Each structure stands twice: as structure tokens, then as C-alpha cells.
Amino acid sequence: MDRKRIAEAVERMLQKAVNELPPDSVEALREAEKKEKNPVAKEQLKTILKNIGLAKGKKVPMCQDTGTLTFYVKGKEGLKEAREGIEEGVRKATETVPLRPNSVHPITRKTEGNQPIINFEYADSECMEISVIPKGAGCENMSSLVMLSPSDGTKGIVASVLKVIAEKGRNACPPLVVGIGMGGTSEEAMQLAKKTLLVPLNEKNPDALAESLEKELLKKINELEIGTMGLGGSTTAIAVKIALRPTHTASLPVAINLQCWANRKATVRICGERVELL
Amino acid sequence: MVSALNSYEWNTPIERKKVLELHAGDRVSMTGIIYSMRDQAIRRILREKTFEKAIPKLEDAAIYNCGPLARKKNGNWELISAGPTTSSRMNALMPELIREHHISAIIGKGGMSQEVLDAMKGKAVYLSAVGGSGAVSAQQLKVNDVQWMELGMPEALWTLEAKLFGPLIVSMDAHGNSLYENVQRNVEERLKTLQL
Incomplete structure (x- = not known):
């Protein structure tokens, strides 16, 4: 793997991610705007759609908060090149796209540019696949972990998710995409909840129970009537995506990652000299 | 409570008596x-x-909860994306800013606390911009000046020149009404039923 090639690919994918909302999200927001009856919500959804078009057309970031940049790298070799290439690509994209320098020291609050978070995963492939989720802080700040008791069951899961969204949803820039990580340990559930935001909104969940829970939750979340930007209406979420992992017999971790309407993401595949922006 | 909704075009600074003309939903x-x-x-x-050097007159000023994305081009700042940020982060600071410095309009997203609503009574309005719509907002705003850049681009104090910035929704007025509070009351009622 070539560091320079990775850096160039990362710069390009960041530009695409922050300027162009993926078509599945755009389609879901269009549908929501058509169905919405609340005039305040409808007006705001129209602004959101106009903003999406403007950002794509003018090649500028749709939101000033270009987020914390979380990367997922899949491959079997080239970890060193991937790390260096991503760091270089982020530095360049910060200038060229541009991205807002969002990273600060947690105590002094002094700016540190943009510091990516990089996750590696082994895959038995000659190609390397890199995905990025540039996620704004408004919605990230509203994400939560609930450690339930196994006997709380599905009812407890639904109640917890609804409670988090009822309390915090309006500040996460709804219509939301709700990523839920269920199972594993506390930290694994949180990671799953974010990573599941990469799944296309219209892709069916491979687990039938999770699929039916996604449908139930989406319906109930919208029945809360928090609405677009928290000002009421029938569109609070456009999708719920659940990721499952085996958990301890005494545990039921449920992590809830609230994603704003700007469900930004991009993936690039690098096979030798071939670079493909997916 | 709220009669016919009105649309206004306003110039800053905004006198206090004008603020009283606005009602939630306008x-x-x-x-x-x-x-x-x-x-x-x-x-x-x-x-x-x-x-004073950064803000000659804070009285009657409109402030915008926003951390802009801008780029310096040929010595001038070009605003690229500039939507609102979550206002509730500043809940603890806002009553004092209203009391001590008499600002008359807060523009942001997500609304603010009951304490802020109380502090706004007779003095200030809260206006909602559409979260995430940074590209649209940047078309209605220009950078006039920036101070305190050592705080970082998002936290610096940007003096922006607005041209028909909006339409902004009057979501918390100076008469104690909050659209967010109305929505939240309904959400909490619904939550009780949906959790059963």
C-alpha cells in the first residue's frame, strides 16, 4: 500500500463526504418533506433540501461542523501506510475542502487542527477499504449508553431508546438516523452504534428480530412528534439501524448514536493502483 | 395565545420595544x-x-450561536458554511449576558432553558435557524471582522454582516412563550404511552 495514494484518496473522500449527502438520505428526506403536514417542519425540510443541493452544486460543506473524523480501515496489510496516509489526507483536506479545525485539547481547549480516529479491522483481501464518518458534535453530544438488565428485554430496550430521544433528540438536528449497538460490552456497543451508520438506509437488516425492532422503533420515535429541529411534526427520524453482537449472559448493553439529518459518510477502495470512490 | 403569524424584516441593532412586537411562531x-x-x-x-474593541456596542445586539467555517483568500475571509450551533450549551451563560449586556436577539438552534426564557422576558427573543444548513446561511452572511482567533475558528468572535438572514423562526419570545416547551410537553405525554 502506498501512503501517498492513500492520502490522496482520503482527501477526495472527505471532500465528497462533507459536500454531498448520500442518495439514500436525500431520498428519505425528500419523502419526509412530501409527507410532512406541520408547516414549520415542512418549511425547515425545504431549507434542508435546498441546502443539500446548494452544497453539492457549489462544492462546499453542507454544515459548518465538518465533524470529528472517524475512519474504518479494512485490509490485511499496510496499517502503517494507512495511518500515515489518513493523517496526511486529513491535513490536506482541512486546507483544500476546507474542513473546520475541530479538535481541541480536552482541558486547555487549545486547537489541535483535525485529529482523526482510526479503527482497523482485518479482512482477507488484497484491497484496502477505508470508510469515514465525519460526524458533528451537536448530535454526537446527545449519544448515550444504557446498561440494561437482561430481564428488561425488548420492552426495556424500546423504552430506553425512546427516553434518550425524547430528552435529547431535538438538539441532535432531526430528522435523525438512529444507530443502535446492542450487545457486546459497554465500549463495543458504542462502537457498533456509530459504525452501523455506514449501512445504507434502505438495506434490510440480516437479523429478522433486529429488522422488526428497527421498524417498531422508527414508528414510535416518529410518534413522539419531536419533529424537524425539535419544533414539532411527524418527522423525527428517517431510519433506525441496529447492529447486534453476542453479549455476556448477565449483560444487555444498548448504545444509541444519534446522527443528524446530515448523515455524512464515504468509502474508498484501493486495489493496487486502482482507487475507487464508492 | 398566538394569533395570526407575521413575517418581519428587521435591521440590527434591535430596540427592546421592537422585540416585544414579536410572538412565538412569527x-x-x-x-x-x-x-x-x-x-x-x-x-x-x-x-x-x-x-469594546471587538464589539463596540453589545446593547440591543443580535448574537448568533455559530462556529463558522471560513477561509482566508487574498487577505479577506470568505464564509463557506455557517449554520447554527446547539444553544443549550450556553444555558448557564445566557441569563447574565442578557442582564448585564442587554442583547436583544439570540439566534441558534434547539432552544434554551426555562432560566433563559425567564431572563428574556421583556428584553430579548430567541430565533431558530435551521441546523446543519450552513451552505444556505453562508449565502446570507459575510465576514466583516474576526477577533479572538486564538480561541480557534469555531470559538472566535466573528462580526458578520447579514442580508435578509432567514427566515428565522421566533421560537422563544419576550412574553414567556416557547415553541420548544409546547413541543416538549406533548413529547413527554406521548413518551408515557409509547413506553408502556
Whole structure:
């Protein structure tokens, strides 16, 4: 793997991610705007759609908060090149796209540019696949972990998710995409909840129970009537995506990652000299 | 409570008596100088009280909870994306900013606390911009000046020139009404049933 090639690919994918909302999200927001009856919500959804078009057309970031940049790298070799290439690509994209320098020291609050978070995963492939989720802080700040008791069951899961969204949803820039990580340990559930935001909104969940829970939750979340930007209406979420992992017999971790309407993401595949922006 | 909704075009600074004309649900498009302000800039104003150079007149000013994305081009700042940030982060700071410095309009997203609503009574309005719509907002705003860049691009104090910025939704008025509070009451009722 070539560091320079990775850096160039990362710069390009960041530009695409922050300027162009993926078509599945755009389609879901269009549908929501058509169905919405609340005039305040409808007006705001129209602004959101106009903003999406403007950002794509003018090649500028749709939101000033270009987020914390979380990367997922899949491959079997080239970890060193991937790390260096991503760091270089982020530095360049910060200038060229541009991205807002969002990273600060947690105590002094002094700016540190943009510091990516990089996750590696082994895959038995000659190609390397890199995905990025540039996620704004408004919605990230509203994400939560609930450690339930196994006997709380599905009812407890639904109640917890609804409670988090009822309390915090309006500040996460709804219509939301709700990523839920269920199972594993506390930290694994949180990671799953974010990573599941990469799944296309219209892709069916491979687990039938999770699929039916996604449908139930989406319906109930919208029945809360928090609405677009928290000002009421029938569109609070456009999708719920659940990721499952085996958990301890005494545990039921449920992590809830609230994603704003700007469900930004991009993936690039690098096979030798071939670079493909997916 | 709320009669017919009105749309206004306003120039900054905004006199207090004008603020009283607005009611929750109205729309305002704003023209003139507005100051971007979030956690750090507000804390600095409250702490140091020596901001005259940066803000000649904070009284009757409109502030914007926003951390813009901008780029310096040939010595001038070009605004690229500039939507609102979550206002509730500044809940603890805002009553003092209203009481001590008499700002008359807060532009942001997500609304603010009951304490802020109380502090706004008879004095100030809260206006909602559409979260995430940075590209649209940047078309209605221009950078006039930036101070306190050492706080970082998002937290610096940006003097922005607005041209028909909006339409902004009057979501918390100076009469104690909040659209967010109305929505939240309904959400909590619904939550009880949906959790069963």
C-alpha cells in the first residue's frame, strides 16, 4: 500500500463526504418533506433540501461542523501506510475542502487542527477499504449508553431508546438516523452504534428480530412528534439501524448514536493502483 | 395565545420595544451586523468585560450561536458554511449576558432553558435557524471582522454582516412563550404511552 495514494484518496473522500449527502438520505428526506403536514417542519425540510443541493452544486460543506473524523480501515496489510496516509489526507483536506479545525485539547481547549480516529479491522483481501464518518458534535453530544438488565428485554430496550430521544433528540438536528449497538460490552456497543451508520438506509437488516425492532422503533420515535429541529411534526427520524453482537449472559448493553439529518459518510477502495470512490 | 403569524424584516441593532412586537411562531429575516458567539467568546465577555474593541456596542445586539467555517483568500475571509450551533450549551451563560449586556436577539438552534426564557422576558427573543444548513446561511452572511482567533475558528468572535438572514423562526419570545416547551410537553405525554 502506498501512503501517498492513500492520502490522496482520503482527501477526495472527505471532500465528497462533507459536500454531498448520500442518495439514500436525500431520498428519505425528500419523502419526509412530501409527507410532512406541520408547516414549520415542512418549511425547515425545504431549507434542508435546498441546502443539500446548494452544497453539492457549489462544492462546499453542507454544515459548518465538518465533524470529528472517524475512519474504518479494512485490509490485511499496510496499517502503517494507512495511518500515515489518513493523517496526511486529513491535513490536506482541512486546507483544500476546507474542513473546520475541530479538535481541541480536552482541558486547555487549545486547537489541535483535525485529529482523526482510526479503527482497523482485518479482512482477507488484497484491497484496502477505508470508510469515514465525519460526524458533528451537536448530535454526537446527545449519544448515550444504557446498561440494561437482561430481564428488561425488548420492552426495556424500546423504552430506553425512546427516553434518550425524547430528552435529547431535538438538539441532535432531526430528522435523525438512529444507530443502535446492542450487545457486546459497554465500549463495543458504542462502537457498533456509530459504525452501523455506514449501512445504507434502505438495506434490510440480516437479523429478522433486529429488522422488526428497527421498524417498531422508527414508528414510535416518529410518534413522539419531536419533529424537524425539535419544533414539532411527524418527522423525527428517517431510519433506525441496529447492529447486534453476542453479549455476556448477565449483560444487555444498548448504545444509541444519534446522527443528524446530515448523515455524512464515504468509502474508498484501493486495489493496487486502482482507487475507487464508492 | 398566538394569533395570526407575521413575517418581519428587521435591521440590527434591535430596540427592546421592537422585540416585544414579536410572538412565538412569527418569522424574522435579519439585516445588519450580528456577532457569532458561543461558549468561549461569551465566557470571555462575561469575565473580562473589556471587549469594546471587538464589539463596540453589545446593547440591543443580535448574537448568533455559530462556529463558522471560513477561509482566508487574498487577505479577506470568505464564509463557506455557517449554520447554527446547539444553544443549550450556553444555558448557564445566557441569563447574565442578557442582564448585564442587554442583547436583544439570540439566534441558534434547539432552544434554551426555562432560566433563559425567564431572563428574556421583556428584553430579548430567541430565533431558530435551521441546523446543519450552513451552505444556505453562508449565502446570507459575510465576514466583516474576526477577533479572538486564538480561541480557534469555531470559538472566535466573528462580526458578520447579514442580508435578509432567514427566515428565522421566533421560537422563544419576550412574553414567556416557547415553541420548544409546547413541543416538549406533548413529547413527554406521548413518551408515557409509547413506553408502556
